[in-house]
Amino acid sequence: MEERLKDLSMRARAALEGARSLDELEEARARYLGRSGLLREIQQGIRDVAQELRPRIGQLINTTKADLERILEERRGALEELKIHERGDEQLIDVTLPGRAQYSAGRHPLLATLDDMLEIFLGLGYTIASGPEVENYHYGFEALNYPADHPAMDEQATFYIAEDVLLRSQTSTVQIRVMEAQEPPVRVVVPGRCFRRDTMDATHSHTFHQLEGLCVDEGVTFADLKGTLLAFGRGMFGEDTQVRFRPDFFPFTEPSAEFAVTCFNCHGDGCRICKGSGWIELGGAGMVDPNVLAGVGYDTERYTGFAFGVGIERFAMNRYGIPDMRLLYSGDMRLLRQF
Amino acid sequence: MRVPYSWLMEYLETATPADELAEILTMGGLEVEEVEEWTSADGKARDTILITSVTSNRGDLLSMVGVARHTAALLRCNLKLPELRIEETDSPNVAGSDLTQGDTRITIDDLPGCPRYSALRLVGVQIRPSPDWMRHRLEAAGVRPLGNVIDATNYVLLELGQPLHAFDHRLLVRGHIIVRRAEDGEKLVTIDGNTRELSENDLVIADEKGAIALAGVMGGTETEMGERTTDVLLESAHFNPTMIRRTAQRHVMSTEASYRFERFVDPNLTLPALARAAQLIRQTAGGEVAGPAIDVRAEDFAREPITLRPARTNWVLGTKLQTPEQVELLKRLGFGVETDTAAAEGAARGLPDRDWLRPYPNELQALERMTVAVPTRRPDIEREIDLIEEIAIIYGYNNMPTTLPGAIASAGVRTREQKLESRVSEVMRGAGICENVSYSMMGGCDLDFLCLVPEAPEREALCLRDPAAENQELMRTTLLPGLLVAAQHNVRRRVDTVALFEIGRVFLGRGEGVLPEERQKLAAICMGSSRVSTWNLPNEYQEMDFYWLKGVIEQLCGRLNVTGLTFERADRSSLHPGRSATVIVDGEQIGHLGEISREVQRAYDLPSPAVLLEIDLDTLIAKADLLAQYAPQPRFPAVNRDLALVVDQDEAHSGTHLIEAAERSGGELLESVSIFDVYADPERLGAGRKSVAMRLVFRDPDRTLTDEEVDEAMRGIIQHMERKLRAEARTW
């Protein structure tokens, strides 16, 4: 009896698992598990078994039946799935049709660039400060050591609202406000909008963004400025980036420098982006002029500091390959959906 | 400035090729923007031109000799300057402000405007074209040759940087030159043919009849050199930079002369320049110098030496330059340096490394110092720090060490407000709305397009004196015009789905001469579908309508942990009167939300009514919390009941009122109320009536509720609704 049961179980399992269609499966089910199937036959044969063996055999029949039923259902599920793939069925969907998700929008390329820059300076221990975009003449020029009526002011092409009220032409104005509000050590970066009366074209905009940096403490040196901007360049463009400094002039720094990084595209060999020079100019920098420090009441013998300013627009344009600055301000959905 | 390579090399003992020189100059403080191969118009001469860009503090680099001096310092090579003396300029007579010499008299009426006026007379000159070498040099430098005497003055201007002017001496009334302020309304025809109306702010050169030149800017036609001129008076003066700058700006003219005077010309250059010009004129036009030069000047133009502490150089630059090295660098620039031998001991122990620098500044006082005599051609060098910069430039910025500042005891972290602002951007972008950056300016027309009433605060906009573009004459008082213009931009390019937001500042006037209030706003414009793809999807599942954008605000407040957000019907001229709301947090209005009105839609030419949002972000952020507080999960199950009410269709039966009514009457067990269906059907419900279905959730935190308890609470609610709100209730 036990032998027969084991044999039946094996054959039934093979038939169920080997069924290649629902019809074949149904056939196997009827043959083994049906009302007049083979298992039923054995079950009825239990009457011929000795009384004391009956419980054990009964138990065995039940587990065999349960096993086979489980296999039957598994196979049925598999075959049904198969059937969906084979023929049209209401459960069959066209998985190649487009997804219907809500949009998810990325950061504006200008602000994403700014974020990456801020991240580096936060890591170097800087905090983020801000200041007014509409400024007094004092903060716009005087406190930044601009001599009255000097050609240096022409370069700023400043917008005026009144004699004493102007739109800041550089974020350097915030240097003064930050230093007026606190004693050294100072370590801040200032992201923000600036304005110059530029003709609008592919590379100029009357509204633009800068990131200003300021570090003032005892013993801060020009070498520290170089190291800080090298760290910045490497953070933005990778560890093999070099930074180059050349003299420039800003009334509020002395010595003053213009700084450039090796071109992220050609790594210094020269290409279209760097106009063949291998370098990309990023901005101006220098040691804060003692007149500026004295103006905010700092002890110029004790404290030195450096400041730097980076333009964001051209940086972002180079980075993402955006050819026209006006696109950044256009609100063009076809542009913005790409980021 | 155009610097012809061959001209420059005349003064330098070096064979450095042009492109190499360009790089060295650029890295040494004189930017060479371009290197150009040049051929003269007659094809006879070729040269390489270095086109330089001179920073506004370095007037001394606006001449060939100035560039040569700087190059010699950078290359450490010898300089060969032309002979800058003739007998007649060697010991000119000096007297106060009025001097006569033969037939020439010079009077300076305005010494602050013109601290020095030197002149030299040449007679018997013959005007003709300059020789080829002179014409080619001028042409290469970008100056048109005009005849030998004028060419010689231009040559000296280019070579030495001293602007000269040549008068026809016979045309000067009584040979008397007067430097004075113009009279108001005085007229002068300048040699460019324009009649200039002068004011008393203008400095002029006059003779006894009237103005003959706009000082330092341009000469007049009346005393202009002609082909028959034989008797020349050369002017070589030093003018006040600010005065010249203002005059040039007032008359909207910039000349080679004014450009240099604005940037300061060495006051001690007047006589050498006359000597050089006389040499050249004798060479190219013949003639004789008539008598010694006349030199009228206010002072001697000597300069006090500047003290430099070599240790301070290293303190500022982070270098370890020994004193002799610093001395050598300064001497290369032609500065006179004297070291203080008494403090040589300090030098002997060598200059400090960085660690040693720490005990500064008390120790610095004991260290040696040097005195540096700076030539008058360098007015930009006044202080110790200016000398330190010169040392840095000649030493080379890229030769200096590269370090990082020492540690400070604070971490670089964003402030609460900065973090919350980032979060606002994240939530908006997460809702699929693109971040926009628009200009800070708007046009007066935008305020009209928005249909703002005359007394609207948005109309109190700051006005730019000289706007850069049309319709950008005002500082924005609202972010909406920027977004509407952007929507229009997209629609014109056949992009009909627009979802934009901006976080930006607006500028609210606080009266004349006072800085405006700058407030951070959040605004958005949405129209079209919220989904990437919408096939087979009913419109209401995809359209960014009022409720969609309202949902975004609710999500935003949730993410900012702002509670107490409510909406009330709004009355804004720019928004649809039936479909707009005031956004309120804790009873404070923070902004508006709604469909744009038909007028606004027409003004910006939009195909469908967009929804707009503008709220005061500063206020919202002030009410926000960075961190959410965890509320424990309920331990006992809730019981849900649905209730349909048929009520009047009016403000008193708005969603908010019905929910509030349920909350007031639901007792302590009522956990939440939400509306899930609203419809109006005049035939079934009666005119002016609507059906509102709400789900009520009941829960006791400490035990499982019985049906009887919930039934009891429901009865309370229904009674309240029926009595107070004239509602017909149905439950299921």
Ligand SMILES: [Zn+2]
């Ligand atoms: Zn490149």
